[in-house]
Amino acid sequence: MIQQLTIPTPYAVGDVNAFLVKGDTLSLFDAGPRTPEALEAIKAGLNDSGYSLEDIEQVILTHHHPDHSGWADGFPNAELYGHEYNNLWLxxxxxxxxxxxxxxxDRFIEQGVPEKALGIVGKMKRAADLMAHRPLDHILMEGDEIPGHPGWIALETLGHAQSHLSFWNSKRSELIGGDLLLEKVSSNPLVEPPKGPDDPRPKTMLQYNASLKRLLDLPVEKVFSGHGMPVTGVHELVEKRLQKQHERAMKVYDMLSPGPRSVFELTVQLFPAAYKRELGLTLSETLGQMDYLLELGKVIRKTDEQGIHRYEKS
Ligand SMILES: [Zn+2]
Structure with a gap:
């Protein structure tokens, strides 16, 4: 049994889903944002199936973002599972x-963000306000079977988050997909720090595309998504998302015709209004496109004397 719980969030994305899965154990995949409204919705959703918070034996996180991890510590009898990267935040x-x-x-300086806007760095941790505050009990890795749920296997599907797992059941041809593939919107491959200073910056757009392409190799018929209704027609939607991203990258490529540009300059041009409200998100999107174009060999990157990266057509 898989039951979708729809939970309100204070974010632009709207509602988030959690999934109640009854196998040999009773598990909840994801746990809404840490708001009172979300907790009420979780309680109501569980109640529909005759359960309460105390009945949940396992909470399994698709990723650490606050709309998914908020109440991971709200279930007194549950053990918490997820990718090890969750712990850095939790x-x-x-x-x-x-x-x-x-x-x-360092990234914003490389991207050419003006000094007066660098203050947003301190505000980026606000996401943690609506995350749970407790460590994982168990770390899940690529290929692990979920305890109590024979046939459900963890897939490491990084890109949207550096903690992102999806859960695949080959018998049912179903995936619990977190934010890997959403019905209505494309998922943002957010630039996130690696685990530590010695690790390279993850190229999240490339990771994300590779994660999406994994779905093309699986006979997946249904994805239970983090937002919106479950996705059917999975392969078609994956192809569409990949194609759209390529088109967006080529639009950015055309913006390099007059000469070299920084990520910040491109972001202002691409998102003339949104970049003021959502600087982190919009820079992340543009950097992703540049990583993609670099990988294709269509652009090269030079660093100027102030340490700013400038991209030009190769
Ligand atoms: Zn989400």
């Missing part, structure tokens, strides 16, 4: 938090 690991700010500051 425990507010002090070394990671410090590194997080340094990471974004």
């Amino acid at each position: 425990t507010r690991d002090p070394d990671f938090i410090k590194f997080h700010d340094e990471f974004y500051m």
Whole structure:
């Protein structure tokens, strides 16, 4: 049995889903944002199936973002499972938090963000306000079977988040997909810090495309998604998302015709209004397109004397 719980969020994305799965154990995949309204919706959803918070034996996270992880500590009898990257956030690991700010500051300087806008670095950790505050009990890795749910296998599907897992059941041809593939909107491959300062910056757009392409190799018929209704016609939607992204990248490529540009300059041009409200998100999107074009060999990157990366057609 898989029951979708629809939970309100304070974010632009709207509602988020959690999935109640009854196997040999009773598990909840994802846990809404940490708001009172979300907790009420979770309680109501469980109640529809005759359960309460106390009955949940396992909480399994698709990723650490606050709309998915918020109430991971709200189930007194549940053990918590997820990708190890979740822990950096769920425990507010002090070394990671410090590194997080340094990471974004360095990236924004490379991207040519003007000094007066660099203050947003300090605000980017606000996402943690609506996350749960407890460590994982168990780490899941690529290929692990979910305890109590024979046939459900964890797939590491990074890109949207550095903690992102999806859960595949080959007998049912179904995937619990987190934010890997959404019915209505394309999923943003957010730029996130790696685990530590010695690791390279994850190229999240490339990771995300590789994760999407994994779906093309699986006979998946239905994806239970983090937002919106379950997706059928999965392969068609994957192809459409990949094609759209390629088209967006080529639009950015055309913007390089007059000469070299920084990620910030391109972002202002691409998102003339939105970049003021959502600087982190919009820069992330543009950097993703540049990583993609670099990978295709269509652009090259040079670093100027101020340390700003400028991209030009190759
Ligand atoms: Zn989400």
